[in-house]
Structure formats: C-alpha cells, structure tokens
Amino acid sequence: MAVKILTEHINEPGINTFEVYRKKGGYTAVEKALKKMTPEEIVEEVKKSGVRGRGGAGFPMGMKWSFLAKPEGVPRYLVCNADESEPGTFKDHYLMREIPHLLIEGMIVSSYALGANKSFIYVRGELMYVVKILEKAIEEAKAAGFLGKNILGSGYDLELVVQPGGGAYICGEETALLESLEGKRGNPRNKPPFPAVKGLYQSPTVVNNVESISNTPWIINNGGEAYAALGIGRSTGTKLISASGHINKPGVYEIPLGISVEDFIYADEWCGGIRPGHHLKAVVAGGSSVPILPANLILNLANGDKRLMTYESLSDGGFATGTMLGSGGFIVMDETTCIVRNTWTFARFYHHESCGQCSPCREGTGWMDKVLERIENGKGNMRDIDLLVDVAKKIEGNTICPLGDAAAWPVAAAIRHFRDEFEWHVTHPHEATKPGAVYPGAMELV
C-alpha cells in the first residue's frame, strides 16, 4: 500500500471533529513547529521537500515562500485558495469536507513560517456548507488553544478567517482572489507586481492551494527529505487526483507521483478500468483547461515509453503530444463521447466565466463558443475549424491572466488530435446531430 499523506485517516469515523483528529496525531506539527522550530527552518524544510503547488501551475512551494518580501512594519498575509472551480477537479472540496482540521493545522504552521498573523481561507461561494464546517473546526482549534493569541505559549498570534466567494471561476486566479477578498470586483491584476511583493491590501502575500497547505503538517512531522523521497525526480510526494468519467471507480485518489497512467486507469487499486464493454478514447488529465489527449498519447509518450503520472512525464512532448498534470482533474472518456460536444461544453464554460477585463479573452471565448455550437449542431463549415485554431492562437499568451490560455488550450488540442471528428461534423451534419451519435471514423481505442 502506498504512503498516504493527506488521506491516511480520512475514513476514520468522526475525523472532522477536533478530538478524533487530535487522537490520530493531529496538531503535533503545530506543537513541533511553534516550540522547536524557527520560521526559517520550516521554510527550509518545505524547500527541501520539493512540494509543488497543487492548484495547477506546479510552482515549487518553498521557492514561492522564499520570494515573499519582508519589509519592516508591513503585515504579511497567507491566503489559502479554496476556490476550486475547475471542471473535473473536486479534491479540495473532498479534503475540506472530510478532514477540515488538516487544512487548519497546515494554515497554522504555514502562517507561522511566513510570519502572518492574519490568514484567510477563500472558499468557493457554492460551498457554503464547507464554510460552516471550516468555521466549526476553527472554533474547536481556538478552544483548544491552537489558534488565537499566544498559541501554546509561544508568543505567536494567529487569526484565521474563512471568506466565501461569490462563485466565480476567475476568483481562483490568485490576484482576482485577492481583489475579491478586498471586497472588489474579482478582476485579475496586472503582474508585476506579484502578490509576494504587493498582494492583499498592498502587502506581501502568499496564495497557496488547499492541498499544498495540507501537505505542510506531514513535512514538518517527518522532514522535507522524507517527503522528497516519495515520487520521482522533481515531482515529489503524493497528489490527489479527482477521477471522473467513464471509469469503473470514479473518486478522489491519493497517488504517489510516478505511477504509470495505464496503472492509474486500469489497476483495481485506482480507477478500475473503463466501464464494461467500452474502450478508452481520450483523457483530459488535469482539469478542463489542459489539452485533451487521445488514448495512445495519454498511455505512451511519443517515443513509446509509458507515460507516468508526474508533472514532467505528462507534459513530455510539449502540447504537440503532451498535456499537463494541472490540478489533477482526470476526466476519462470512452468511445461514446463526442469530442466536439465536449469541447463546446468547455468553451461555453470559459465564455461564461471570462471576467471581461481584457479583450482577447472577453471576445474570443464567446466567439469560440458560438462557432463550436454551430459545428456541433451541424451548421459548421470547414473554414470554421481553421478559424477556431486561429482564434485560440490569438487568445493564448495575450491575456492578463491564465484564463485566456485555459480557454484556448482545450479547443486547440481537440482540433489538433481529433480534427477528423470535427470534419465529420461538418461533412455529415445529419448523422452527427442525431441523439447519441458516435463518430464512426477510425480511432485508436485502447
């Protein structure tokens, strides 16, 4: 059985209460950190662990922490990004609902390491019941003396605030999140300055994902080197994968980074294979915004080696033959899935969620949505397919925040790998628009 860092005790009855969590070894990291370690030592351990941001970008967390500006007399903030809204990703929701104290414990040690006396957890607006769970956990931790003034007699104070958002996808982008937290419209800011220099209320701020922060108690208890020993190369530790789609056992899995994609899809320990009588057609490996890959490319690299569940292996070959680990939203599709319809669904989502601040994303996402709607409904022409590629290219890299890229990549990748299917929609509109129509063309199915 693989090492579980986050989900070891998650099936323990009553783990969402302070007593059970404490009994299972909870809050020992707070005791160790505040009594025996300096903030610099904690940052050093996190750096050594090599843990990378679990929100999608995969930026090394220790490095992010060490970039935090520390001017005199200015408060610093830690903000936990719990605005998980990527279609296909539901790991943070699961973690906060089942084991809220893990996040609280992580927030305490991380805030101590960064010297923040007020920290925020920004929760997606749709998850109001999770806000209540977290607030209850904070009350319990406060009653036990792990939060508030002079924690465990160390002289360190911390106030933890849970803030529900308004339910906008864009507020998962860190600077839009900070704007929203300040009570403004959630528009992403221009960078630089980065949040590490001017973040929340113009003060240095670190924004980390729920899963990233939840890793810190284990790192403090067991040391950064023990964490780095898990995984392969620069992909250290474990990763929560939200598996969904046409698999036998959808759900949230904590995998050691480095298992093969094939194992993950077909092994009984994980997804348990494609539903009976069907075959794998395509996989979106890291949430809706990463490029979709056809079966042969997701299982194997371009050179024929097995593709592994790591940051490096999934992005091997660039976007021509690769994708990204992203936030770990693993969407599996069998041969009954219409790629055009799927792409349209994603495009519609980004059209709906674009903040409207910068022109390529505001206008381009709507344009792609409308063209894809036409193709899906049998009213497209061949010119539209090249048009989509060109619009995606014009959006990508030209926007303020990564939402533009996230909207452009899935469309560009779907056409790159499944152009035949798009063309079939144009040339056979009658067949393609029938309910439950399945693309009959030659496809590599596994």
Next chain:
Amino acid sequence: MENTAPQLFKITFDGIEIEVPPGTTIMQAARKIAEADATKSHLAPPAMCYYEPLKGSGGKCRACLVKVTAGSAKDPRPMPKLVPSCITTVQDGMVVENTTNEAVLETRRGIVEFLLINHPLDCPICDQAGECHLQDFAFEHGRVSTRYEEERRTFEKQDIGPYIQLHMTRCVLCYRCVFTADQITNKRVHGVLNRGDHAEISTYIEKAIDNDFSGNVIDVCPVGALTDKTYRFKNRVWFTKPVEAHCDCEKCSGNVTLWYRGDEVIRVTARKNEWGEVKEFICNTCRFERKKTSDWVIEGPTTVSRHSVIMANKYRADLKKPDFGLKVAAAQYKQIDDSRPFVTDNNTIRELSKENNAKANQRSLAENN
C-alpha cells in the same frame, strides 16, 4: 554602492535608441520618440485603454502589446510573451520591437478583430466617428473584413443623468470612465456589472451620475459609448472647427476647446494632447451650459494634429483604380493634393483666398486676352 544620482536607462525601440529615466513605461518612451520627431509618430503603440492622467489604467485592451527581445543589459533574455507596453517599465539595455515584429502586428490584427466582433459598426450614425480611437486603431492595424458570422451582443441605450447617454453596445470596456468616476469625482456611482462579453458599464442600479465633473467620462471614452446629449446628432466632427478658449470658472480651470459650426458653439470639450488625453478636466457647467461665444474668451484656433480627422486625407487608403466600369470616374480620378496646408485660422483663410482670387483673376485676364 552604485551611483545614486538619477541615471538614465538606454533602450532600443524599433531600432531607435533613446534614454529615459527609470520608471518610464515602454509606451511613454515610444511617445517620447514620436513627440521628438513627427515622422516617427506611427511608431507609438496604439492605446485603447491606457490613459496617462488616470491612475491604474492600462493593461486591459492588449492593443499595445510589444515584443521585448532583450529584457535588460544584465539579463538579455527575451521575454517569453508579448508584453503590454503601457504598464511595462523599461530596464537598462532593453530592446523592444513594435512595428518591426510580425508577431506583434499579427496579434494586433487579432485584437482589432476581437474588439470589433461585438461592435455595432454604426460609425455612419455615431457621434464619435472622426475622433474615435477604435476607428483609428482598426484603420491602422486591422483587416479589411471580419470572419465573424455570429449574432452580435447588444444592449439597450441608457440615459445616465440629463447630459450623458450610454450606448453599451459600442463599449470596448477600457474602464477609463470607471477610473475617471473613481479618481476625479467625489461620489462613486459608476462601475462594471456582470462579466465576460456581457459585462457592462453601469451607474449602480441606474443611479444617475450626479456631480460637477461627470461630463469628463465623455471625453475619456475612446469610442462612442458615452456621448454628450447636448451634442448628439448635431454635426459631424469633421465639419466643425475647434477653437481654444477659457473663462473664469469657480469650479475648474476653465480651459476648454469650443467646437464651432459657423458662428454657433455646438460642443465644448476639455483640451486634449496629441494622444487624445485630456490635459485638464473641466466641469459640467463649462461643458454643457456655456454654449455662447460671449461666455468665453477666445484664445485662437486649436493646433490640429496630423492624426486628426479634420486634417485632410486622414482616411485615404491606397486606393486601387477601378479596373472595370466607371470609366469616366477612372478618367477623372486624380490623386488628392496632399501638400495643401490645413488652416483653421480665419485670417489665413482670407489671405489665402485673396491670393487665390488674385491668381484666378490673372488667369481669366490672360485667357480673355
């Protein structure tokens, strides 16, 4: 320690070297080049949202994206993405490509296309036509046709207060008016509602903008989304004659531009610099209520920049001679004389016409003889 005296950063913009103080943006450096030499004015990147007098503006329209091929002398690596020149500050030794980079020009064509897909293209009935930044931007950087075939999103027109009309369909969401309402007026009742291509400028729940400087949102608007109700449909801007004037105003500086049609003042606006930016914001009394010549002390004609539509032949494309039909027209087709001086000053016109008349008289005399 390095020398703390103010040192200048040397940057190369489209092959032209210029020294600017640290903290200057690429856009400001490019404008400096353009201001120093009028023949290089086309080098300054276009700006739809950036507005120097407004703090925090810029970075949104992406019209001014440029390629930085060397970040600085210390770190000469190119920047991976195109950067918005209006908010990117220069580094010593930076090399920037604007009109010399095909990727930049191609992206700009894309931005024009994006900005126009939901634009009504109602220039023939739009009051802004002739002084519209989007028109200029599309003319200079866009394609002739669009590839957009879908339905355009539209909004109802709204009256915001007695003087201003908002026509959201034309808006490019530059946020300039939002910044104006925030920064030069006391009460903030102006903002953006909704998101994506359905985002709209709004006074919160249609509350009228009610303060003495609200009219300035008309001047900062790069397109015809915010128009002056006292001027709507009165005239086309290229038929009007701008004259600088001032008055003793207790609220603002009183320095304005009057726009004449014949003897009638049909519009009052703030004075703008050659980048279309307001020099001094003016109050609503000056803008909307002082529409008689007797209200003002006339200073003289406004210097009309080469970029203005009032300047002759502004929108002359390289016309192709018609190759079939209209043979008469083709025969009569003559290149328009570009060298003709443009004047707004009545005295000069009188002098010129005197000269012309004298010449004509001589010619007819010679013919008769």
